[in-house]
Structures are given as structure tokens and as C-alpha cells.
Amino acid sequence: MTDRRLIEEALPLARVNVESAREKSLRHGHISTLHLWWARRPLAMSRTVVFGTLLPDPADDARRKEILDTLALASPFEASIRAEKINPLRRLLADAYPDGPPKVLDCFAGGGAIPLEAARLGCEVTALDLKVSGNWDGHVRWLELVIRHCAALPMLPTDVRRGDAQ
Numbered sequence: 001m002t003d004r005r006l007i008e009e010a011l012p013l014a015r016v017n018v019e020s021a022r023e024k025s026l027r028h029g030h031i032s033t034l035h036l037w038w039a040r041r042p043l044a045m046s047r048t049v050v051f052g053t054l055l056p057d058p059a060d061d062a063r064r065k066e067i068l069d070t071l072a073l074a075s076p077f078e079a080s081i082r083a084e085k086i087n088p089l090r091r092l093l094a095d096a097y098p099d100g101p102p103k104v105l106d107c108f109a110g111g112g113a114i115p116l117e118a119a120r121l122g123c124e125v126t127a128l129d130l131k132v133s134g135n136w137d138g139h140v141r142w143l144e145l146v147i148r149h150c151a152a153l154p155m156l157p158t159d160v161r162r163g164d165a166q
């Protein structure tokens with residue numbers, strides 16, 4: 001382990017870019033179908049970037065490749081609610097943060113893609129936004145909903161423990 005983060009070395013961008021582009025054509029289940037937001041970032045890219053920013057780089061080429069492969073497999077929208085795809089990422093973060101879940105603050109949360117994916121990865125999330133148009137109250141409630149709903153997803157066990165990565 002080093003002080004460098006995974007994102008400073010590599011991300012599985014070829015796969016993540018494809019999955020990010022594909023999200024634009026999804027019509028069922030994606031948060032864009034529940035709440036319209038003009039600048040929402042793709043969930044695949046948000047998940048990847050949050051994970052890559054939080055995880056220390058393993059400083060080992062073979063291990064890094066394994067992690068990047070795991071990250072790529074977790075990037076499709078359909079993987080969002082597949083415990084076998086998401087939990088390996090949660091376990092890696094749990095191992096990297098032995099004192100408790102990493103805290104993620106998104107001051108410009110917009111449509112909530114980044115806090116949503118941070119919550120999905122098991123982080124403690126705070127999200128806010130200065131909404132300049134539309135319904136402020138509704139927007140704050142939307143952010144609360146995406147974070148709480150995701151953190152409470154039943155298929156993602158809340159008892160992922162340190163030491164059981166892979």
C-alpha cells in the first residue's frame with residue numbers, strides 16, 4: 001500500500017465509458033427515469049471514480065489488475081443491485097478503512113449520482129446542493145431518498161466485515 005490512490009494509477013475506462021454511454025438509453029430502473037436532472041453524471045463513472053479515489057493503490061501490478069477487473073465487472077447498470085458484483089468493492093473499502101466507513105461529502109450533488117454511488121459502496125455520505133431553479137424542497141428530499149434507499153438496499157449486507165475481501 002502507498003499514499004497514492006488507485007485513480008492515480010489506473011481505472012478500467014474502456015469498459016466504464018461503454019457502460020456510462022449505455023445508461024443514456026436505459027428506460028427502466030435508472031434514477032434518471034425517477035428524477036430529471038440536466039447534468040447528472042453516469043452512475044458507472046461515478047461508482048468507478050468514487051471507488052478509485054478512496055482505495056489506496058496496492059502498489060502491486062498483479063493485485064491492481066485484479067482490482068481493476070473487479071471494478072470493471074461492477075460497472076454495468078445491471079450490477080448495481082447484484083451483491084456479488086458490488087460487495088467485493090465494499091469489502092476492499094472496509095479493509096482500507098479499519099476505523100469505520102469513509103466519509104464522503106458532495107457539496108455539488110445535483111442529481112445525486114456521486115452520493116448515491118458512495119452510499120452503495122458503503123460510505124457515510126453527506127450531500128448538498130444550491131439548487132438554482134425548480135423545487136428546492138423536492139430536490140433535498142430526492143437526495144435524501146437516493147442515499148437512504150441505496151444504503152438500505154437489502155441485497156447489500158450491512159455486515160460486510162474487514163478482512164473478508166475477495
Ligand SMILES: C[S@@+](CC[C@H](N)C(=O)[O-])C[C@H]1O[C@@H](n2cnc3c(N)ncnc32)[C@H](O)[C@@H]1O
Nearest residue numbers: 039040041108109110111112113129130131132
Ligand atoms: C454539474 S452539477 C453536479 C452534477 C452532479 N454531480 C450529478 O451527478 O448530478 C453542479 C451542481 O452544483 C450546484 N451548485 C452550483 N453552485 C453551488 C454552490 N455555490 N453551492 C452548492 N451547490 C452549487 C448546482 O445547483 C448543480 O446542481
